[in-house]
Amino acid sequence: MIDRTKAPVPSENISFEIPKINYLTSSKGYEIFYISKEKLPIVSFNIILFSGSKFDPENKKGLALLTSFMIDEGAGKYDAFQLSNEFEKLGTIFSITVNHDTFSFSILSLKENFERSLELLSIILNEPRFDEKDFQREKKKLINKIKQMKDEPSYIASTAFDRQIFQECYYSYPSIGYENTVNNITLDDVKEFYNKYIKNSKKKFIAAGCLMQKEISDLIDKYFTTKEIILPELELKLPEKASTKYFIVHKENSAQGEIRIGHLDGLRKSPDYFANKLMNSILGGEFFSRINLNLREKKGFTYGAHSSFNYYQKAGYFEIGTAVNIENVGESISEILYELNNIKQNITQEEINLAKSFLIKHFPSNFESYTQLSQSIALLVIHNLPLNYYNEYINNIQLVTEDEILNAAKKNIHTDELTILVVGDKNKILPQLKILTNELIELDIYGSVVEKLNL
Amino acid sequence: MNDKLLKINYEKHKLDNGLEVILYQDKSLPIVAVNIWYRVGSANESKGKTGFAHLFEHMMFQGSKHIPKGEHFRLIQEAGGSLNGSTSFDRTNYYETIPSNYLELALWLESDRMGFLLPALTEEKLSNQKDVVMNERRQRYENQPYGLAWEILLSNLFTQNHPYSWPTIGWMEDIKNFKLDDVINFFKTYYSPNNATLVIGGNFDFDNAIKLVEKYFGEIPSNNSIPNVNTPEQNLEDSKKIIHEDNVQLPRIYLAWHSDKIFGNYDASLDILSDILTSSKNSRLTKSLIYDKQIAQDVNAFQYSGKYAGMFIIISTAKPEIHLEEIKKEIFEQINLLISNGISDEELIRSKNSIKSHYIYSLQKLDVIVDHINHYNFYLNEPDSFMFDLKRYENVTKENVIESAKKFLTNPYVELHIIPKKSKRI
Numbered sequence: 080m081i082d083r084t085k086a087p088v089p090s091e092n093i094s095f096e097i098p099k100i101n102y103l104t105s106s107k108g109y110e111i112f113y114i115s116k117e118k119l120p121i122v123s124f125n126i127i128l129f130s131g132s133k134f135d136p137e138n139k140k141g142l143a144l145l146t147s148f149m150i151d152e153g154a155g156k157y158d159a160f161q162l163s164n165e166f167e168k169l170g171t172i173f174s175i176t177v178n179h180d181t182f183s184f185s186i187l188s189l190k191e192n193f194e195r196s197l198e199l200l201s202i203i204l205n206e207p208r209f210d211e212k213d214f215q216r217e218k219k220k221l222i223n224k225i226k227q228m229k230d231e232p233s234y235i236a237s238t239a240f241d242r243q244i245f246q247e248c249y250y251s252y253p254s255i256g257y258e259n260t261v262n263n264i265t266l267d268d269v270k271e272f273y274n275k276y277i278k279n280s281k282k283k284f285i286a287a288g289c290l291m292q293k294e295i296s297d298l299i300d301k302y303f304t305t306k307e308i309i310l311p312e313l314e315l316k317l318p319e320k321a322s323t324k325y326f327i328v329h330k331e332n333s334a335q336g337e338i339r340i341g342h343l344d345g346l347r348k349s350p351d352y353f354a355n356k357l358m359n360s361i362l363g364g365e366f367f368s369r370i371n372l373n374l375r376e377k378k379g380f381t382y383g384a385h386s387s388f389n390y391y392q393k394a395g396y397f398e399i400g401t402a403v404n405i406e407n408v409g410e411s412i413s414e415i416l417y418e419l420n421n422i423k424q425n426i427t428q429e430e431i432n433l434a435k436s437f438l439i440k441h442f443p444s445n446f447e448s449y450t451q452l453s454q455s456i457a458l459l460v461i462h463n464l465p466l467n468y469y470n471e472y473i474n475n476i477q478l479v480t481e482d483e484i485l486n487a488a489k490k491n492i493h494t495d496e497l498t499i500l501v502v503g504d505k506n507k508i509l510p511q512l513k514i515l516t517n518e519l520i521e522l523d524i525y526g527s528v529v530e531k532l533n534l
Numbered sequence: 535m536n537d538k539l540l541k542i543n544y545e546k547h548k549l550d551n552g553l554e555v556i557l558y559q560d561k562s563l564p565i566v567a568v569n570i571w572y573r574v575g576s577a578n579e580s581k582g583k584t585g586f587a588h589l590f591e592h593m594m595f596q597g598s599k600h601i602p603k604g605e606h607f608r609l610i611q612e613a614g615g616s617l618n619g620s621t622s623f624d625r626t627n628y629y630e631t632i633p634s635n636y637l638e639l640a641l642w643l644e645s646d647r648m649g650f651l652l653p654a655l656t657e658e659k660l661s662n663q664k665d666v667v668m669n670e671r672r673q674r675y676e677n678q679p680y681g682l683a684w685e686i687l688l689s690n691l692f693t694q695n696h697p698y699s700w701p702t703i704g705w706m707e708d709i710k711n712f713k714l715d716d717v718i719n720f721f722k723t724y725y726s727p728n729n730a731t732l733v734i735g736g737n738f739d740f741d742n743a744i745k746l747v748e749k750y751f752g753e754i755p756s757n758n759s760i761p762n763v764n765t766p767e768q769n770l771e772d773s774k775k776i777i778h779e780d781n782v783q784l785p786r787i788y789l790a791w792h793s794d795k796i797f798g799n800y801d802a803s804l805d806i807l808s809d810i811l812t813s814s815k816n817s818r819l820t821k822s823l824i825y826d827k828q829i830a831q832d833v834n835a836f837q838y839s840g841k842y843a844g845m846f847i848i849i850s851t852a853k854p855e856i857h858l859e860e861i862k863k864e865i866f867e868q869i870n871l872l873i874s875n876g877i878s879d880e881e882l883i884r885s886k887n888s889i890k891s892h893y894i895y896s897l898q899k900l901d902v903i904v905d906h907i908n909h910y911n912f913y914l915n916e917p918d919s920f921m922f923d924l925k926r927y928e929n930v931t932k933e934n935v936i937e938s939a940k941k942f943l944t945n946p947y948v949e950l951h952i953i954p955k956k957s958k959r960i
Contacts, residue, residue: 081749083600083646086609087638093564118562119539119897159825163815167884170891189891216828223831223853226783230679330781334672367608376604379665382673402673404665433612440614440633444565448898 095443097469100456105296109303112456112466113286113295116449120190122288123449124197126204127460129392130182130276132256133249133313139264141221141256143182146272147175148217153208162199171196179250180392181461182277187450190289194298201302207273214266225258232330233402235524236337236502239328240398242526243498244343246318250394257525281307283460287452315393317343320493325516326500327508327532328524336408336503340415341398342496347390347462353475354487355388360434362386362422362488363399367433370399370418378414380407392461397492408501409511416515419497422488431481439473509534539894540920542907547744551756552728555747556907556917558735560900566736568640569629569904570648571912573731574724576704577623577697577763577842585667585704588621589712590720592663594628595619599650603659606643613639616901621702623840625912631901634737641750648730649754651721660714668710671703679782680952683849687790690774690948691845695766698843726757731911735904765842768792770946779955784831786851787858788950789865793846793942796839797913800941802926803934804837804846809885810877810935811835811848811868816884818868819848827864829856841913846942858951873940877932889927893920 098114105111132143151173152159166173171188173196184204188196228234238253245251282303286295345351356364363370363386374384384401403411445451459468501508505521512519513534521529547555576587597603610617615632630640675681685701692699732751734743770792794800811819812835823830833850850861896902910919 080753083642083650087642089613089633089635090638091635093633093635095564119894121895121898160816160821164880164884167814167816167888170887172891172895187895189894192891216825219828219853220824220831223784226854227679227831227851229783230781232677332781334676335669365611367604367611372604375666376662379662380669382666382670402669402677404669404672433608436612437614441611441616442614443563443633444614444616444631447563447565447900450898 098446098452100459100466100469101292102466103292103296105300107300107303109282109284109299111284111286111296111299112460113290113292114452114456115290116287116452117289119449120289121449122186122188122190122193122286122290123453124186124188124193124288125285125453125457126184126200127283127285127457128182128277128280129180129310130280131178131180132252132254133179134272134276135252135256138260139268140252140260141254142264142268142272144177144254144256145218145221145261145264146269146277147177147182148221149209149214149269150207150273150277151175151203152213152217153210155202155206157202158208159213162203165199166196169196173200177254179254183457193288193290197298198302204277205303205305209266209270209273211266214269218261218264221255222258222261225255225261228255229524232333232335232337232502235328235330236339236400236500239326239502239522239524239526240339240341240498240500243326243500243522244318244341244396245394248316248318249313250391276310279305279308281309285453285456285460287449287456317394320496323495323497323499325512325519326498326522327505327519328500328502328522329505330503333405333503335402336405336411336501336508337402338408338411338415339398339400339500340412340497341396342493342498344388344395344397344491346393346395348464349395351487351491353479354483355491356438357431357434357476357479358422358426358484358487359386359388360437361426361430361484362418365437369422370415373414373418374401374403374411378407378410380404380411390462405503405507408503408508409515412499412512412515416494419492419494423485423492423494426481426485426488428481431484435476438476442473537921539897540924542918542920544907544917545740546917549727549748549752551752551754552726553751553754554731554911555744556731556733556911557738557740557743558733558904558907558917559738559740560735561737563900564634564737565631565900566634566637566640566734566738567629567631567900567904568637568644569627569733569735569901569908570644571731571908572626572725573729573912574626575622575624576700576702577765577840578724578761579697579700581694582708583716584700584708585702586708586712586716586720587626588702588704589663589667589709590717591619591621591626592667593655593660593717594647594651596659596663597654598646599653600646601643601654606647609639609643615640623698623702623842627905627908629901629905637734637738637743638746641746644732645750645754648725648727648751651725652718655714655717657714660712660717664709664712667703668706671706671709675703679780680786682778682780683786683788683950683952686776686778686950687788687847687948690776690950691770691790691792692768692843693766695764696768696843697763697765698840722757724760727751727754728756728758729760731908733904733907733911733917735907736900763842768843770948773946773949775949775951777951777953780952782952782954784851784854785858785951785953786849787861788952789848789862790948790950791846791942791945793837793844794839794938795844796841798839798844800938801837801839801844803930803938804844804942806882806885806927806930807935807939808835808837808846809888810872810881813885813888818872819850819865822868823850823861823864829853829864830861862949869939869943873936873944876936879932882930882932882935886927886930890924893924
């Protein structure tokens with residue numbers, strides 16, 4: 080018989096080397112970040128432009144995204160089908176993603192097909208066709224996609240929440256746009272967006288794979304030739320602080336209530352980042368965190384509940400998200416509020432040890448796949464973090480003291496400035512909110528105010 | 535190059551109690567992945583007790599004799615690991631990826647719930663996890679647009695006495711009614727070492743690993759009476775049409791045919807057929823429905839195959855003002871065209887190239903590799919089947935693709951329309 084009563088202790092200590100992130104400027108002056116990794120004949124490659132949907136004009140929200148839909152519908156001598164066919168023959172996965180800050184092109188390819196894949200990417204970026212017939216089709220597709228979102232409770236909750244916490248600034252609006260704003264977009268708008276924000280704008284090249292420095296740098300110089308400009312800074316006017324408010328978006332007969340609770344917070348580069356990260360691991364970042372254990376493992380109100388500090392380039396916010404049984408919306412909000420207040424009062428040494436241990440020991444597994452490697456570089460590029468950031472990471476976590484974690488909760492969780500939002504059947508939810516608030520604001524599915532309700 | 539890349543060197547052992555152990559070494563990172571497949575899934579359930587394999591999976595995270603509730607998650611995460619489990623028709627898996635010096639911790643935890651789950655079981659835990667699973671069902675199916683389509687298709691394609699006729703999550707009424715005795719019986723019936731395969735992958739020493747497995751799993755008794763699954767032959771006499779109103783903006787059509795089982799003679803050519811129909815802009819249905827005729831918002835075809843049956847499914851969402859009949863007509867026209875005129879070399883090569891590179895991409899993560907090893911061991915009794923599997927696709931001919939379309943897609947089928955509720959039509 081063996082003793083099963085005690086957890087086995089770890090065997091020998093292990094060592095892990097953070098992959099080295101190299102930075103270089105090519106002969107033509109392009110900025111390249113790369114990690115060399117042999118193991119498999121794979122290359123994960125990205126081009127990041129700081130040309131996201133924050134540049135969408137007021138009445139043409141969705142323009143950056145529609146431009147991304149259009150840009151690979153034919154380029155150079157290839158029409159949309161031929162272009163797609165060229166990638167498929169190579170077995171290369173090509174994608175374009177747009178968010179508020181960035182417009183990025185990604186390739187995952189076999190090493191033997193990397194050069195040809197990069198060549199195709201350069202044609203897409205430099206010589207898009209922007210044909211009228213493709214435009215009409217892609218525009219309709221985007222409008223229908225927006226229509227379909229009207230029934231996605233978690234999408235509605237997140238966009239309405241963004242709308243309320245960011246108010247009139249550019250992070251407030253969904254990248255996908257609205258039916259009427261996409262309707263306003265013309266092919267000339269797409270061409271103009273491309274010419275102004277994509278064609279010559281500053282590119283950051285990122286590669287992870289079975290490639291040497293000279294190979295990457297020469298290939299980039301071979302296929303990219305336009306002159307680069309740096310885009311102007313847009314003015315960002317974040318809303319003033321406001322006291323806690325309750326919001327509801329009505330969805331008839333919903334089986335659950337989608338809850339979002341949170342507020343604005345600091346930037347990724349904030350000195351509080353590591354203390355916040357640890358505090359949030361204890362509060363709601365992981366399965367073992369307080370909010371999930373309470374709402375799921377104790378109460379059974381939900382399949383899962385999660386909190387996070389999120390970072391755009393120029394703004395940050397704190398958000399808790401969960402979907403709970405419609406009968407338990409009120410009680411779930413009360414429990415979340417209890418946890419937010421409680422973490423300011425007390426955090427145990429045991430919880431801190433667990434959070435530190437998790438973040439430190441889990442760290443190496445962020446560098447396993449080629450895609451993870453290129454993503455880890457992208458994070459540095461987007462937030463302008465130093466190249467040795469990951470080398471310092473573990474030390475930075477270790478250095479955070481117990482007091483700093485408790486202070487992070489006291490200082491960075493604003494329990495009297497919350498946006499509390501539920502998407503669900505108001506007839507069932509309103510009676511449950513009476514003990515929490517007298518006043519409730521009803522929003523439409525886009526997060527705009529419909530009316531004030533008195534409870 | 536590919537042959538060598540896709541070759542998996544492994545050791546396979548069997549403990550006296552019947553537990554299969556497969557060891558796959560890869561020392562490139564200081565991590566190990568532990569992955570257990572129990573040969574039980576929703577196909578082992580019976581009518582009135584659906585969703586139980588999945589609910590049981592939840593109970594396996596509620597602690598066991600030597601491990602209090604919550605500790606399993608806490609200990610793995612404290613070690614820097616990640617963990618989860620999943621349930622399908624055919625099997626239930628449990629897995630964790632952890633720093634390599636914590637291998638013993640993972641084996642201790644997995645063996646405790648394999649051998650000593652029952653002493654820790656309580657009504658309170660069961661009732662809590664029933665609530666969690668009912669909320670999982672609400673969140674992932676009931677409160678999702680088109681969320682009930684899958685279970686409507688299954689229950690119409692398969693006869694009620696076939697275990698693929700209900701969804702893995704189970705029917706709400708059944709989840710509500712589970713009793714503690716059900717959990718105990720299920721555990722006693724299916725959760726024994728001789729009904730499981732443990733794969734360890736990553737950075738470890740062979741001798742030490744097998745010694746540790748013996749230490750923690752060796753004393754768990756086996757159970758020799760694991761019941762067989764009864765799967766009556768499925769044959770849809772006539773096509774069926776179901777119309778279901780839901781909170782959706784655009785109508786969507788689903789077409790489902792009975793097809794071949796996993797690793798059956800037609801399984802790979804049906805996968806390639808689905809690529810040729812919808813995997814990219816150049817695929818036939820995508821090109822015709824979305825680009826040329828512009829009557830659909832999206833279209834997707836796939837072969838879904840398990841141990842006891844397979845199905846071929848085509849799904850397409852209509853654009854506003856477009857009737858689903860129009861889409862259906864075009865889908866059948868394209869299928870008939872493919873059967874009568876065949877496919878081109880280019881279409882076949884495109885699909886094969888994409889399948890080949892995806893195989894290589896899938897080797898990037900250890901947890902994916904070990905789950906694949908269990909997958910191949912379960913269905914083929916040979917863990918090192920990456921090459922075999924890829925060759926299945928490489929060997930598919932143009933004629934095979936046409937033949938499989940003819941063999942399955944000309945039979946009766948289930949047709950489901952999910953349409954907007956009257957009050958919501960746009």
